[in-house]
Each structure stands twice: as C-alpha cells, then as structure tokens.
Amino acid sequence: MITVNNRDKIKWKKDITVADILKIMGYDYSLISVHVNDEFVSEDDYSEQTVPDNAKVAIIHLAHGG
C-alpha cells in the first residue's frame, strides 16, 4: 500500500512509477513538487522512478502568491 499526502491510499503493484501515482490521483505535472519517502523526485524522473511498497508520497501543490 502506498500513502499519498498522509491521507489517500493506493494499492501497490510491481513497477508502479511516480507518473502512475500522479495519474491515479488526477494531478497534472505543472506546479507540484513530489517527494517519495522524504526524497525529492525530479520531474524528468516521474516516468522512470518506481515507488516501493509502503512508501509515503508527498505531492505539494505550489500556488501563486507572496
């Protein structure tokens, strides 16, 4: 099982990638920062980086304003 943002659960499967998780969660790739088990994932690696079972994935939404 993969936990997203300490809230949502996704069933783990072999070779599941960050891109798969973003698709399941309905995120597009713009203006987010993705971290798997506290490690930052570069946008270039979303399609290649696999996510281990029991991983904690954080998807931070970056909004304009300051």
Add this chain to the structure above:
Amino acid sequence: MNYEEIFIRNPIGVRNILKTSTVGIAGCGGLGSNIAVTLVRSGVGKLIIADHDKVEISNLNRQFFFLEDVGRYKVEAIQKYLLQINTRVKIRAVKRKITLDNFNCFFGMADVMIEAFDKAETKKWMISQWVKDYPHIPLICASGLSGYGKSEDLKTEKVGNVYVCGDQITSSDYDGLCASRVALVASMQANKAVELLMDEVYNDYSQQQRQDQVEKRHYGS
C-alpha cells in the same frame, strides 16, 4: 542604551541563540518583508534578503512599506526599517533577481532558508535546487496564502528538509491577496525558522551533553 533590552520580553535564551544565526529570505514582498521584520523582532542577528523589485503603490495593501517608499528598492526600504528596530542587526540587502544560476552566491551561508517568492514556478525551482544543493539546511516555503479568513486551513507540512506553510490551494490569480492572510503565513514561516534554529542549537547542546556524559563514564569527572 542597552540594545539587549529590546529583547527583554523574549522567551529565555532565545535572543542569545538567534543573534548568532543567519536566515536567508528570497523575495521581499508580502511574505519576505513581513518575515524580515518578525525575525529581527525575534532576535535573529543576520538576514540575507534579496529582491530586484521597487516598491509600488499596490504593494502597500500587504507589504511592510509606506507611501514614502514607493519607487525605492524594496530591500533598501526594508533594511532601513529593520535597522530602526535593532541598529545592531546585520542585513545583506541584495538588489538582484534571484535565479537558478546565482542563488548559491547569496544564500550559501544561511542556517535556515526562506522562500518568499510570488510565482509558483519560482517556488518550484527553488525547492528542486535547494534539496540538491543543501539537503541538510531547512527550506521554509509558502503555498496557498490568498483570499481571507479560513485560518483553520493553514498548516505547516514537512517533507525531508522542506517545510511548506499555507493551505496549498488558494491562488493569488483567483483569490487575491489580503494582508490579514498573507501576514499569517509570513508569521508561520518566521515562527518555523525560529523553532528550527532553537532546535538545532538545543540538539547540538544535547549532543555535547551526551558526549560529556560518555567521557565522564570513561575517564571519570
């Protein structure tokens, strides 16, 4: 005049620790200007603050500037006010646009870094580059501080060495920026910086205490 009397109402020990600390602030707008003032009042000894913008009349609804500042560089205006709070604070005011290529030059000495940009794209590259270059130095970001009210939606989330303050939803493009909510998130960022600086020193102190205890056990007191 005893300048330390400024901090006589601070929690015990805070000023002694913060006065030797350096905090970097990227951006001197609604977040950065208010964060800088709060950190100097908290007792931080050195700030590095960077922004290439000048004060505009539309900034006065939420930024720590006044009518007389319109047309001045923001970092110069805020430097003046910070020195009026504590003449001994050290301010490095950088009138440059912060980019991927130059941010290392300015912020490499920071004990804690604060992202205070306006644009989400800029926040994004700051996070991606900071975690690569400085994986052990905290970066405190803001996302989702627009609109008004809804204080209960504001939170601080930690991921690795990155902290994100705000609701991560509201956007200035749709919700507008109101001083009451922008200042709340600015204070959350400043408060987290103070907390981390205090924790860091206390952790070092604890490590030293532990080391002392080990030595006592081995070699006697």
